[in-house]
Amino acid sequence: MSKLFMLDDGASALDLALRGFGRLHSDIVTVLSDPVAVIAKQRSPGRRVGLVSGGGSGHEPLHGGFVGSGMLDAAAPGRVFASPHNRQVYAASREVAGPDGVLHIVKNYTGDRINFGIAAERLAGDGIAVRRVLVNDDIATDNADTGTGRRGTAATVLVEKILGAAADDGMSLDELAVLGQTVAESCCSLGVAARAQSTLPDGDTAFELGPDKLEYGVGIHGERAAETVNRPPLPELVDRMCTDILAKMPDDGQEVGVLINGLGSATQLELYSVFAQVTEHLDSRSERICASLVGTFVPALDMHGFSITLARLRPEWLEWLSRPVLTPFPLTVVTYV
DSSP: OEEEEGGSOOOHOOOOOOOOHHHHTTEEEEETTEEEEEEEOOTTTTOOOOOOOOEEEESTTTGGGGGGOOOOOOOEEEEETOOOOOHHHHHHHHHOOOEEEEEEESSHHHHHHHHHHHHHHHHHHHEEEEEEEEOOOOOOGGGGOTTTBOOOOOOHHHHHHHHHHHHHOOHHHHHHHHHHHHHHTEEEEEEEEEEEEEEEESSOOOOOOOTTTEEETOOOTOOOOOOOEOOOOOOHHHHHHHHHHHHHHHHHSSSEEEEEEEEBBHHHHHHHHHHHHHHHHHHTOOOOEEEEEEEESSSSSSEEEEEEEEEOGGGGGHHHHHHHOOSSSSOOOOOOO
């Protein structure tokens, strides 16, 4: 194993990376240093609500890469795989609050919920209205043994994309909160990995696997899956993943959006192969695909694996998904009408 960026610790790596990120994208974002936050330089004049998200570093481009015109107004980056401090969330929210207040988009992890919750209490004390959208799409932790419930993973990208466009249309805080939670609840995800991340702040590894093994249901921080399986051929693996995901989704007649997400070191060639298998599986079940997104959006540093997110998307959401954005990480969702 190797240390992150070959620096002394993860804190140094993050500070240096944020300086580089801010310098490279100085036309789109401002990076505040105390407390650390990424702030959009431009926003739609019709936007009445500030959109704020955040979470541990090591998942780039999430969240700072999606700050900018058409998506987030601010992001609070924590240390590697660690929640941002409530001071960061509070400062970022104060900076971008609109006349209708602030909407927090939070992945379902204990630290994130606590720190965003403390920040929300402080903002309410300042007279700033706050609502929360909780993203909890990972079906691998949808069981009685997991006290915190489903983790929040790649579906966060779809939630942020739709809410960004809807906020630009002037939706109110309450309307955005309902929309965001509805979108989040339409999504289910599942991830697999052939190798844990090998580059960590302390040089340790999350888990070891044999050459023919696979973690089925891995987390984006290197959390072990409930099951380690013999690695099957890709068509067999994707069929199992899609079957498990669809079994957890509502069968409400809505068409399906597909998000294939790399977990760090999966190549684009591999991700396109996964996408082909997913679409063929959905075709075999007479599921119509209405939107697609393929790439590395929510990695776990350099973990070798991928996740599949399927979402029941309402027709009126597709225009929001397809709108162009101006963010440090280009995000283009392909929609089909």
